[in-house]
Each structure stands twice: as C-alpha cells, then as structure tokens.
Amino acid sequence: MPTADPVVSAIAEKYRNNPTYVLQILRETQEALDWISPETVETVAAQLKIPRTRVQSVLQFYSFLYDKPRGRYRILFADNITDRMAGNIALFEHMLSRLKLKRGEVSSDGQVSVDLTSDTGMCDQGPAMLVNNRAIPRLTMRRIDEICALVKERVPLEEWPADYFRVEDNIRRRETLLTSIAPGVALDAAIARGRQGMLDEIKRSNVRGRGGAGFPMGTKWEGARNAPGAERYIVCNADEGEPGTFKDRVLLNSFSVRVLEGMAIAGYATGATKGFIYLRGEYKHLQAKLQREIDEMRASGRLGASIRGAPGFDFDIEIHMGAGGYICGEGTAMVESLEGKPGRPRVRPPSMVQVGYRGKPTVVDNVESLAHATEIAVEGGAHFAKRGTRFSTGTKLLSISGDCERPGVYEYQFGVTIGRVLEDCGAKAISAVQIGGASGVLLTPDDFSRRIAFEDVPTAGAFMVFGPDRDIFEVARNFAQFFAHESCGFCTPCRVGTTVQRNIMEKIAEGRGSRYEINELKRVVAFMQRTSHCGLGETAGNAVRDALSKFRPAFERRLRAKDFEPAIDLERALEPARRITGRDDAEAHLETES
Ligand SMILES: Cc1cc2nc3c(=O)[nH]c(=O)nc-3n(C[C@H](O)[C@H](O)[C@H](O)COP(=O)(O)O)c2cc1C
Ligand code: SF4
Numbered sequence: 001m002p003t004a005d006p007v008v009s010a011i012a013e014k015y016r017n018n019p020t021y022v023l024q025i026l027r028e029t030q031e032a033l034d035w036i037s038p039e040t041v042e043t044v045a046a047q048l049k050i051p052r053t054r055v056q057s058v059l060q061f062y063s064f065l066y067d068k069p070r071g072r073y074r075i076l077f078a079d080n081i082t083d084r085m086a087g088n089i090a091l092f093e094h095m096l097s098r099l100k101l102k103r104g105e106v107s108s109d110g111q112v113s114v115d116l117t118s119d120t121g122m123c124d125q126g127p128a129m130l131v132n133n134r135a136i137p138r139l140t141m142r143r144i145d146e147i148c149a150l151v152k153e154r155v156p157l158e159e160w161p162a163d164y165f166r167v168e169d170n171i172r173r174r175e176t177l178l179t180s181i182a183p184g185v186a187l188d189a190a191i192a193r194g195r196q197g198m199l200d201e202i203k204r205s206n207v208r209g210r211g212g213a214g215f216p217m218g219t220k221w222e223g224a225r226n227a228p229g230a231e232r233y234i235v236c237n238a239d240e241g242e243p244g245t246f247k248d249r250v251l252l253n254s255f256s257v258r259v260l261e262g263m264a265i266a267g268y269a270t271g272a273t274k275g276f277i278y279l280r281g282e283y284k285h286l287q288a289k290l291q292r293e294i295d296e297m298r299a300s301g302r303l304g305a306s307i308r309g310a311p312g313f314d315f316d317i318e319i320h321m322g323a324g325g326y327i328c329g330e331g332t333a334m335v336e337s338l339e340g341k342p343g344r345p346r347v348r349p350p351s352m353v354q355v356g357y358r359g360k361p362t363v364v365d366n367v368e369s370l371a372h373a374t375e376i377a378v379e380g381g382a383h384f385a386k387r388g389t390r391f392s393t394g395t396k397l398l399s400i401s402g403d404c405e406r407p408g409v410y411e412y413q414f415g416v417t418i419g420r421v422l423e424d425c426g427a428k429a430i431s432a433v434q435i436g437g438a439s440g441v442l443l444t445p446d447d448f449s450r451r452i453a454f455e456d457v458p459t460a461g462a463f464m465v466f467g468p469d470r471d472i473f474e475v476a477r478n479f480a481q482f483f484a485h486e487s488c489g490f491c492t493p494c495r496v497g498t499t500v501q502r503n504i505m506e507k508i509a510e511g512r513g514s515r516y517e518i519n520e521l522k523r524v525v526a527f528m529q530r531t532s533h534c535g536l537g538e539t540a541g542n543a544v545r546d547a548l549s550k551f552r553p554a555f556e557r558r559l560r561a562k563d564f565e566p567a568i569d570l571e572r573a574l575e576p577a578r579r580i581t582g583r584d585d586a587e588a589h590l591e592t593e594s
Pocket of ligand 2: 327344345486487488489490491492494495532533534535536537538
C-alpha cells in the first residue's frame, strides 16, 4: 500500500493545492488509500495549509468518506423502497452470510465491508449496489455469488466483468427533450440571437426549473446577469438524490451535448464564464464520459475562449464529484460543498443569484432545465411555450419505477394525467403512486385524473408505483429512515424531528405503538414543516402525513395498546440500580409504588 504523502501530494498538486478542492482531494485520496486515516488528515491539512479541523469537518460530513478502514471492496446495497420491493434485503443478507460478515463490519483480512445506503439513482433497474462507488444494477442471487467469489479471490475491481456495471437508459417515451441536437447547433443559434436576445427567449418560453421548486428560469438568469460584479458562475445540479429519480442520469449519459451546451448558453446569457457540474458520487460511472465530452468541446471550440468564434463568449466547465449527502442537492448546500465545505444550507437572503459561489452571482439549475435551454435557443421561446400548459410550459421527464411492467424514463408534455402515465407504463390495479420522491405526495386512485403540472401535481420527476399488495406503512417507514439518515443536523427541528419520526415509525412497526404515537407523528410532522431551516426538513414528514391520512388502517393494525405504550420499560431500567444497591425488596420495584 502506498504511503500517504506522495499520494496526497500528487492529488493536491493536480488541484494546485487549492483548499476549495479539499473534498475532491479527499475523495481521490480515498480511492488510492481505501480510507482517510488521521495521518492522512494531517498531511492534507499541511499540504493545503488549512487547519486540520477543516479537513476533519469535511471528512465527517460526507457519507462516502471513511475515517476508519472499510476494506478494499466497500460494498453498499441501495435501500430505497423500490430496492426493497425488488428483494434487496434477501440479497444483502445472502452476501453477508457468504462472506461471514455482519452489517457494516470489515472482514478480518481487511478486504471487504458490506452495508446499506440510501437511493443510488437506479430504481428502474434495482436491486442495485455500489462497489467503491461503482454502480452494479440488476442484482440476482447468482450475481451476488459471483461477486462474493471475486472478492474472495481478491480480483481488482477494474477486472470484474464490464457487463456488471452496464447501466441502461430505459427510455420508454420521447418528445422533444430526449432527442439529440447536433454539436454546436444550439450554441450557434444562441450566438445569432445575442446575449440579450437569448435571455429574452428564455423568458418568453416561461420555462420553469425542473429540479422541484419550479422557479422561472428567465427570472433567475436575469437576476444573475443584473447582479453587480464581473465574475459569475453556472452550476449544473446533477446531484439527483431524491429517492425514485433517475432521469438526469439518462440526460447526462445520452444527451450530454445538450446539457453541456445548455450550461454554455446560460453562461452566454448571464455573462458567467465558469460552470460546474455537481455530479452525485453514485454517478461515478458517468464522470469519465462527461470529461471526454468536455475535452472534445474544448478541442472543437465549443468551450474555452471565443466560443464558435464569438468575441467575448468565454466559458469552461469543470466536474465536481459529490461524496454522499442528499442535502447537497439543495442549491445553497451545493455551493457550500463546491467551496470545499460540509454541504449545509445557507441562510437566505441573500439569494444565490446575488451571493453564490465564492460570494459571486451564481445560477444553480437542474440538468433537465439546462438541457431545455438548447431547445429554446434553436426553436425560440414562443414555440417552446406551445407545449404543455399555460403555467407549465414544455415537456417533463418522469422517472417511473415500482409495480409496473415498463419502468424507465418517460417524456410527456406537462398536463398529462397520472392515469395516462400509469396506463403507458403498464401499471395495473394500483393502490398508490408517490410523486416527487420521498419529499413528494402520495396519491390514490381518486387522484389519478389529476395532472402533472406545477399548478396541479408538481414533481422533479420521481413517479413510484405501488400495487395492491404493497404495505404503505412500510413505504412511509422507509422514507422516515431516509430523512433521519439524510438530515444534515444543522437545525434542531429537522435533526431531532426526523429522528423522532423514524423512532416512532420503528416503535409502531415493532407492534409497540398506540394512538399516542399516531398523534405524536402528526405533531412532529407539522413542527418540522413549520420550523425547519430548509426544504429537507419542511418536507421530511410528507410521506408519513400522507400515509397516515390515506392508509390509516396500515397503522392501526400495528397498534398494540390503543392509548399509550411507554418507549422504555421503566421497571427493567431500574434493574442496574437495584443491583448496585443490593436491593430487591418490594419497594425497589415500580409496581409497589402506585
Ligand atoms: C433537500 C433538497 C434536495 C434537492 N435536491 C436536488 C437535486 O438533486 N437536483 C436538483 O436539481 N434540485 C434539487 N433541489 C432543488 C434545488 O435546491 C434547486 O431549487 C434547483 O437545483 C434549482 O434548479 P431549477 O431551477 O432548474 O429547478 C433540492 C432541494 C432540496 C431542499
Ligand atoms: S432542515 Fe434539516 S437538512 Fe435542512 S438545514 Fe435543517 S437539519 Fe439541515
């Protein structure tokens, strides 16, 4: 094994010893050394000339960085609800038994650890796992046996069969976005319109952000363009951490020209000269391909100085890898992460378009939003606005998973009914659909005539289907676990609320719940929604709230006592005290006190 110093020096020098890149440096160092030891922390701090505590805070924040040995093969099974439905736990337990391991434990030879993680963006082809952040979808018992054999024989990951790592696009329906535009065409169209003209077309299109909130893209771009100062940034939000969402994965894999040129067009219209793609760690398999595309764009004059010969149109793009953390998808947390800090949401105002990356005006846009910019550059805003509805123009990608015959990515004009989508994906006798992921809404057949649109059912794209035999309590429980794991801990309502919510759901699952717990759940959900600092906490109770209101019997049948069941057994808790004091008389027992 190489010693830390030369490895760290080489990686840090690649990043010009710039502390802003500390997360990237730690990530790459871990790839080389398998974990980040206290000595490595010291070396990184010394090399970057920053306090050790700063390195430590980054190391501890990101779930894919390890401050303890985790083995040469670090295996994480996706534990999203759709992975559960596809049988991930049986596969997980099979692997633990084959490798004679307990969950999270490192094998005695220091080779392998096996654990669970949240969603990996592979819900259309689960169950899935990550091995050293490389995704392996479509797991079966046989594949698990093969992987165990490779691990036992210590075969390097690079020599594992390439087919294991094949991630399918699963495109099932296309309109205008899931089609290619030849390289350079959208850039030329934008240049022909001029900077102000391009911005006007974005505004005319009424295109709204596809990352969830639906903020008008033209207003955001104009805000950044008009903000004081000469330096501006574009950030492409490719964190895609919402359970059940995977459409950005497909855009980045097969339509990267549109995404990257969309970023350059955003730079042109706003005056930004630098762009970042914040790519979630789980999408490591896309990193090299995207980098090749960026290099090719530079070589062909589609990135760099005077793009396509247009004087002053200078723009370049850099990939920044995430390292685990759903919260980093939140725009301000993402910018913190880009600056080499823990990804904690900022206090707003000021908005990102005023004070963003390194204090400069910054546009954070979703992958899908940026890809739409190429379409608007080519066909104009008015034409774009003809598709969809009045308040939700254009098309929307849906990531469909769960109980349906054809999971995958579907493109529809806004305004499509939920019923139509269910029909297209081959979903029959459905009892519920979770739209918008864990933070979204749970809809039942009465709602299936409702429409996918910002004015009716808004969504960033997740569309999870649950058949008649699914236990919706388990769905809500899985989401409650997700939020307790993903809360960044910055504010008390969310840090405590998500844990309390998870614990109550566990208590009910164990058959120890009562009406008291149901009321507590309602209280916690309302409290988180009202008082949390960011969208994560505000929406962390949505799934439990909806499940409670629409599937109450799924909770009721688990309740043992109807009124109250204490969370701890006080009589048992007094046992150590009795032992220490040597008492066992009647008065040392609770029952006699009443
Ligand atoms: C907890 C949390 C996670 C988020 N994750 C993502 C994400 O993975 N991708 C995304 O585009 N937006 C995500 N967002 C929304 C972003 O904060 C931001 O609104 C969006 O990137 C803006 O781009 P848009 O206007 O193109 O939608 C998230 C928000 C929250 C509160
Ligand atoms: S709401 Fe949750 S995720 Fe957001 S800042 Fe507070 S603790 Fe962090």
